Amino acid sequence: QVQLVESGGGLVQPGGSLRLSCAHSGSIFRFNAMGWYRQAPGKQRELVASITFGGSTNYADSVKGRFTISRDNAKNTVYLQMNSLKPEDTAVYYCNVFPWNGRPSWGQGTQVTVSS
Numbered sequence: 001q002v003q004l005v006e007s008g009g010g011l012v013q014p015g016g017s018l019r020l021s022c023a024h025s026g027s028i029f030r031f032n033a034m035g036w037y038r039q040a041p042g043k044q045r046e047l048v049a050s051i052t053f054g055g056s057t058n059y060a061d062s063v064k065g066r067f068t069i070s071r072d073n074a075k076n077t078v079y080l081q082m083n084s085l086k087p088e089d090t091a092v093y094y095c096n097v098f099p100w101n102g103r104p105s106w107g108q109g110t111q112v113t114v115s116s
Helices: none
Strands: 003-007 010-012 018-025 034-039 046-051 057-059 067-072 077-082 091-097 110-114
Touching: 003 091, 018 034, 018 091, 018 110, 034 067, 034 077, 046 067, 046 077, 057 067, 077 091
Parallel strands: 010 110
Antiparallel strands: 003 018, 018 077, 034 046, 034 091, 046 057, 067 077, 091 110
């Protein structure tokens, strides 16, 4: 069964940090690259960071130097360490395969709110 469960979001002040986790199950994720995506109100979902099975990473320009994506293949978990958070990072954060071409379905996501 394919399942994605994101966690770790919350309310944080500007400049703060959060660590998101994504537990995934299903063979589709096992050897695929994974990505963290986010969707802010009124905006399209966008890719934040991606990581290959072997650990090669890429980041959106808006988060370079602040966010770090990692994965533990033994635990079927992908992480996103977010530092120096800004109000414009406020969004619902999701993980899924990268690139996403319509499958699998999205999880419930985790809300990140950056506000003083």
